[in-house]
Amino acid sequence: MTNTIAILNTRAPFSHTNAKEALDVALITGTYEIPTSLYFSGDGVWQLINNQKPSELAVKDFLKTFAALEFYDIEEIYVDKPSLEQRGLAANFHIDNVTVLDELSFANSLKQHSIILSF
Template sequence: MTQPEKSVAIINASAPLSKANAKDALDIALIFGSYEQAVSLYFLGEGVYQLVAGQQPEKVEQKDFLKTFAALEFYDIENIYVCHHSMIERGLTNHFSIENVQVLNRDDFSTSLHQHQTILRF
């Protein structure tokens, strides 16, 4: 009998430049990905701002860690989800800084999230 694949869901609920949480979540995702763990990224609440294209963190004297999202495909991190309700609350559109983001309603977001063995929230 084969063991089910362990999967990790990482919830990004923090604005990109307000705390280190957003960068920490991305770093953890890449670490899990480097060990070939199944990783999915979820964005909700203030975390949806991490996906906004055209941010300029250098204007607030921050390092642009958001460019690291481009590395996700090299780590086979392809399951990226955003909460549609969170986007609507913040007046955001589907113009994301990365490709292949799936916009999910609240129910589908929750269902997808709870299919993982481990859930980490940042």
């Protein structure tokens, strides 16, 4: 059985280093061709929203790195729909291939992985 990794993003992109670290881990697992999926819930959904301006916070815009995910064969990207709704956000993402799932589908998809890393 092949191990699969789910990376669960639960933090806003610029409030902690967690979001950047999660993305780094995803790129590393992709480099080693380990099947990896990304999940976004809670404040983690902010990582995918278009038109953010990190320069106004005087921080580096690591979100541009999401565009590289396809080169690492990371194509399974899921967002928790209730998290979007609770924050009044539309599914307007800065990357393609994002699947919005209801709460039950999100949980069921997540638990299909042998390893879950939460950031």
